[in-house]
Amino acid sequence: MKATLFPPASMRRLLPEQKRRAAPWIVGLMTFVSLVVGVAGLAVLGAVSDLSSSAAGRWSLQVTGTPADAARAEAMLRSTPGVTEVNRVPDAELRRTLQAWLGPAAQQLDLPLPVLAEVSVVGGGDALATELARRVPTARLTPYSAELAPLLQTLRGLAVLVAGLLVVLAAALAGAVTLAARAMLDTNRSTLDVLHGIGATDAQLLSLVQRRIAFDVLAGSAAGALAAVAVLVAALIPARGLLGGAAGAPALAAGGLALLALLPLVQAVLATVVARRALQQALAQGL
Incomplete structure (x- = not known):
């Protein structure tokens, strides 16, 4: 397992280094979009929670x-x-x-x-x-929850839409990384053929390509996450209610933010695993 994840330096030097690779940029962009969409979803859920709690036990009296x-x-x-x-x-x-x-x-x-x-x-x-x-x-007593029901239903629908977008983005990220892995195989086909001809196993060849893909994915995820944090902090600091729940605004739950912080890592691991499966199938078919 260690040899698969960390091939010897002598083997790593056999695979030419490509200075311009698209995978980190694609991963970074999708990670950025995923985090922004995720924060929007948390804000919507926070609004639903705040509105529901504020409407609990409150009624409106109308006498005509x-x-x-x-x-x-x-x-x-x-x-x-x-x-x-x-x-x-x-x-x-x-x-x-x-x-x-x-x-x-x-x-x-x-x-x-x-x-x-x-x-x-x-x-x-x-x-x-x-x-x-x-x-x-001539008097009517109606709950606030009944008046807010259409709005809450709309907000919950938006939250479901956000969850669906995150799933689609994760699938698109996995697909993009898989294409990048296959492109790397095609680019280094001659080198890998030579290595395979002198006795290198499929596992050793897989480790060479997978290591580079993994580093590209992690680098892109980290860059996209940092960019998203910078943009979100700059955008949300003026609206302090979103961060701290002040002035009756929906607050982003700390637990939700903690889970959202793991999103880049989860996406990176998922994309790497999917790319590994694609590489295994390609090597099994003779590249």
Whole structure:
């Protein structure tokens, strides 16, 4: 095994050194793209987690009836066990929202405004919503999670798309490295034929080509990872919420970042293994 991974220096000198090889550049580019896509996926998952946790236990009260209906609905909620908070939206704020849509006329028109309030409920709120609708027909209590469901579903779909892109990139990387390995065999066909003719085994020839491919893959992965880190740090430092979860922004999970840090190494190992299998098949078929 050691001889396969580390052939003697005397044999390594027999394989001409190629100064310009495409494999490191291809691997570096794909590693860069994979890391950027992976960080985007982590940001999406962080947004889903933050939105889901912030919506838990929060309900929206809407009363379209008379002020007496609103007062009865608020009184019922405040007296219900499990309701920890009822924050009514001021009418002035509703007027400002209307003004954004209707302009200055919103302050002059005598428009009926619904009563809106944010309600915090500990435990199940479905029964409370049903009871409130029974007692005050013009009142409606809806969970924030229901309002956010379409957005969360879209974000989860984006996360699945990111995972699929990472799989496609890994497959493309393995294919590119395999093509580079076969090209190296074709380039050094005459040298390998001579070595094979003087008694070199397939395992020894494989070790020569595989070692160079492995170094190309590792060098490209390292360069692509460093470039991705530099770009991501420069892009994310202004948006500190993504890094630290400040200001309610989605934070990148430390565990997810740790797994993402292993992505270049995993891709490099996968590409090397696939290239080794392709080289074994080529040598078995007589190059």
